[in-house]
Amino acid sequence: xxxxxxxxxxxxxFFIAPQILxxxxxxxxxAAQAVYQSFLLEDAxxxxxxxxGFRNFADVLxxxxxxxxxxxxxxxxxxxxxxxxxxxxxxxxxxxxxxRGAKSYKTLLMWGYAVAPPVAGLLxxxxxxxxxxxxxxxxxxxxxxFNHIQNAGDAAFVVTLxxxxxxxxxxxxxxxxxxxxIPKAVTEAATLDCKSAERRFWTITFPLLAPTxxxxxxxxxxxAFFETFGIIDVSTKGSPGGSTATLVYKVxxxxxxxxxxxxxxxxxxxxxxxxxVLTVFQFRFIERKVHY
Amino acid sequence: MQRKLIALAALLIALVAIGFYFxxxxxxxxxxxxxxxxxxxxxxxxxxxxxxxxDVVNQIATDFNNSQEEYHLAAINKGGYEDTMxxxxxxxxxxxxxxxxxxxxxxAATIINAKGATYxxxxxxxxxxVGFDINDYIPGVRYFYADSNDKMIGMPFNSSTPLLYFxxxxxxxxxxxxxxxxxxxxxxxxxxxxxxFEGFAESHSPWIFFENFMSRHNLQMAxxxxxxxxxxxxxxxxxxxLKDHWKHVKAWKDEGYFGYYGRxxxxxQDAFLQQKVAMWIGSSGSFGGLKKSAQFEFGTSTLxxxxxxxxxxxxxxxxxxxxxxxxxxxxxxxKGVAKFFxxxxxxxxxxxxxxxxxxxxITTAAYELAKKDGYYEESPDAEVGIQQLSEEGGDWTKGYxxxxxxxxxxxxxxxxxxxxxxxxxxxxxxxxxEEEGNALLKRFNDTYSN
Numbered sequence: 005x006x007x008x009x010x011x012x013x014x015x016x017x018f019f020i021a022p023q024i025l026x027x028x029x030x031x032x033x034x035a036a037q038a039v040y041q042s043f044l045l046e047d048a049x050x051x052x053x054x055x056x057g058f059r060n061f062a063d064v065l066x067x068x069x070x071x072x073x074x075x076x077x078x079x080x081x082x083x084x085x086x087x088x089x090x091x092x093x094x095x096x097x098x099x100x101x102x103x104r105g106a107k108s109y110k111t112l113l114m115w116g117y118a119v120a121p122p123v124a125g126l127l128x129x130x131x132x133x134x135x136x137x138x139x140x141x142x143x144x145x146x147x148x149x150f151n152h153i154q155n156a157g158d159a160a161f162v163v164t165l166x167x168x169x170x171x172x173x174x175x176x177x178x179x180x181x182x183x184x185x186i187p188k189a190v191t192e193a194a195t196l197d198c199k200s201a202e203r204r205f206w207t208i209t210f211p212l213l214a215p216t217x218x219x220x221x222x223x224x225x226x227x228a229f230f231e232t233f234g235i236i237d238v239s240t241k242g243s244p245g246g247s248t249a250t251l252v253y254k255v256x257x258x259x260x261x262x263x264x265x266x267x268x269x270x271x272x273x274x275x276x277x278x279x280x281v282l283t284v285f286q287f288r289f290i291e292r293k294v295h296y
Numbered sequence: 297m298q299r300k301l302i303a304l305a306a307l308l309i310a311l312v313a314i315g316f317y318f319x320x321x322x323x324x325x326x327x328x329x330x331x332x333x334x335x336x337x338x339x340x341x342x343x344x345x346x347x348x349x350x351d352v353v354n355q356i357a358t359d360f361n362n363s364q365e366e367y368h369l370a371a372i373n374k375g376g377y378e379d380t381m382x383x384x385x386x387x388x389x390x391x392x393x394x395x396x397x398x399x400x401x402x403x404a405a406t407i408i409n410a411k412g413a414t415y416x417x418x419x420x421x422x423x424x425x426v427g428f429d430i431n432d433y434i435p436g437v438r439y440f441y442a443d444s445n446d447k448m449i450g451m452p453f454n455s456s457t458p459l460l461y462f463x464x465x466x467x468x469x470x471x472x473x474x475x476x477x478x479x480x481x482x483x484x485x486x487x488x489x490x491x492x493f494e495g496f497a498e499s500h501s502p503w504i505f506f507e508n509f510m511s512r513h514n515l516q517m518a519x520x521x522x523x524x525x526x527x528x529x530x531x532x533x534x535x536x537x538l539k540d541h542w543k544h545v546k547a548w549k550d551e552g553y554f555g556y557y558g559r560x561x562x563x564x565q566d567a568f569l570q571q572k573v574a575m576w577i578g579s580s581g582s583f584g585g586l587k588k589s590a591q592f593e594f595g596t597s598t599l600x601x602x603x604x605x606x607x608x609x610x611x612x613x614x615x616x617x618x619x620x621x622x623x624x625x626x627x628x629x630x631k632g633v634a635k636f637f638x639x640x641x642x643x644x645x646x647x648x649x650x651x652x653x654x655x656x657x658i659t660t661a662a663y664e665l666a667k668k669d670g671y672y673e674e675s676p677d678a679e680v681g682i683q684q685l686s687e688e689g690g691d692w693t694k695g696y697x698x699x700x701x702x703x704x705x706x707x708x709x710x711x712x713x714x715x716x717x718x719x720x721x722x723x724x725x726x727x728x729x730e731e732e733g734n735a736l737l738k739r740f741n742d743t744y745s746n
């Protein structure tokens with residue numbers, strides 16, 4: 005078969021050039037730098053450096069702290085993505101059904117979106133502060149011996165709660181618009197065929213929302229990996245005992261605070277690989293089940 | 297719809313234009329400031345002092361600028377200690393380093409071991425200033441930022457030391473005196489508990505209960521002369537004296553004699569301010585802030601020690617930060633830096649700094665001036681820090697120089713958490729600190745020794 009070739013016009017390249025330029029400057033160039041640095045032992049001021057092969061990676065992988073952080077990051081990201089999607093889906097479905105005062109509900113549910121992660125972290129930290137936190141007092145009045153400053157599990161609960169709370173409103177907006185995109189005719193037809201609202205949701209609405217859910221899953225996992233940094237830095241700083249330090253937070257501590265460029269670059273390269281693998285996995289295996 | 301879009305686009309363009317206009321305006325102003333036609337030479341100082349401390353720094357800069365006409369000092373706050381150091385590193389790599397930068401105690405090894413990054417203060421004052429004599433400085437601060445040949449590399453600036461603050465009402469209520477030693481503390485703690493207080497809290501475990509514990513008891517903290525002689529060095533924290541101390545701390549916590557409010561400085565200080573704990577170990581630099589916020593009468597005392605351990609009591613280390621001059625500037629500019637360092641170490645400036653902030657004066661002349669002025673008669677608590685630093689020194693009280701110490705402190709913080717919540721025993725925690733600390737020191741040695 006002969007392929008038809010159309011003459012290319014350079015105009016499209018011209019249009020995408022600014023975007024490519026931005027990606028090159030703000031992503032490709034720093035990423036290449038990180039890969040390069042990860043093979044070096046270099047003093048903080050860049051006055052002397054030596055090539056050390058994979059030593060930085062070996063040092064990172066051999067440290068218990070990194071492994072602990074990797075496990076926490078995996079569990080934390082899964083929990084954050086799962087709960088923030090589940091809760092916001094529930095809220096969106098409910099808010100979509102409301103007729104009276106619908107706008108106020110929706111606005112209130114979207115509000116949290118405007119809160120920056122460090123502010124959310126600060127709020128959470130105050131609510132759980134052992135000296136004055138209201139939630140701290142509430143939990144302990146039920147007889148839990150709750151103390152996120154000392155107990156690793158409680159600390160993980162606090163950062164997960166803040167991260168989920170912060171993300172629910174973002175997901176809510178997407179789910180709500182997803183729900184409104186479902187044709188009325190389909191839902192009405194389904195109502196005639198099936199009485200159970202729950203069954204209708206799982207067989208009609210949820211599959212139709214699948215593209216939105218898939219998109220949010222990718223976005224939320226990335227969020228949990230990277231953007232929760234602000235929450236953790238402000239609320240727990242990875243304590244107690246390093247139990248709430250995500251990989252990104254560790255990169256920050258070793259690179260920015262500790263001036264160990266080699267180790268922190270090696271950690272970012274590992275992180276980059278992990279996130280790429282995760283994204284490829286999502287697109288190959290989960291996206292197949294999504295019908296657009 | 298289309299109209300709306302056009303309106304939106306117009307608005308965006310307008311915003312960008314306005315932003316750009318102000319941006320360029322600002323640039324112009326900055327240029328005017330940095331390149332005056334025939335004015336003074338610009339000296340840039342990056343520091344980590346914000347809030348009330350920042351105001352005092354700005355006052356000092358203004359006073360310096362008013363005191364002479366050849367140089368203009370611009371003091372710029374770059375955030376916290378770590379932010380300032382990171383900014384300095386980035387600027388130095390990009391070839392736009394400021395003239396002076398403030399570096400905190402744990403970061404000192406990073407800048408001092410990077411050969412050629414800085415211009416040693418002793419040399420700088422010798423060459424461009426009126427000379428330099430290390431004996432002008434009080435003993436406690438003299439060698440902390442010096443190299444192995446006792447040459448001062450960084451100029452001690454905000455020097456603080458751990459002190460015990462006590463709530464006078466709480467101690468009176470329990471009918472006890474402030475403990476000088478940990479043995480005495482064990483006697484007063486049950487009485488304080490009866491009176492409704494936890495004995496004490498502390499705000500910085502690595503600094504207070506590791507580094508200064510070693511200094512107070514004159515115990516060696518690391519091989520190679522506490523790290524001054526070489527970067528090939530190992531930690532000596534895993535010793536019985538320090539482990540015994542932590543076994544006591546853990547027991548005190550379980551008894552309700554010690555309040556552990558996590559690693560955050562403020563949370564532990566708040567426990568003191570809210571009168572949960574009767575005593576609090578913080579920095580001598582906290583004095584000014586406490587004076588403003590405490591709703592009760594408080595006093596200061598020296599850092600408690602174990603009678604009979606090592607040869608306590610010896611002087612403590614200084615904490616805080618020092619000023620380094622970056623390498624690679626012109627003679628003219630270094631003259632200005634020297635001039636400013638001289639201004640900064642003048643007794644009057646030091647006395648002002650000491651009085652406003654609670655940091656100790658770094659020269660004996662300034663200390664004498666404060667005494668002569670009757671400052672300590674009117675507020676005797678302000679003298680405790682400098683007295684403690686002037687206590688008899690030993691072989692292991694002059695300081696330490698350990699690489700990647702910021703990360704080692706992170707390891708310590710982490711293990712202290714685990715000791716306190718029972719996740720690790722004292723022995724396990726100290727084994728982890730030793731192992732991970734030494735691995736970090738080895739990395740540092742491999743990075744900096746060639």
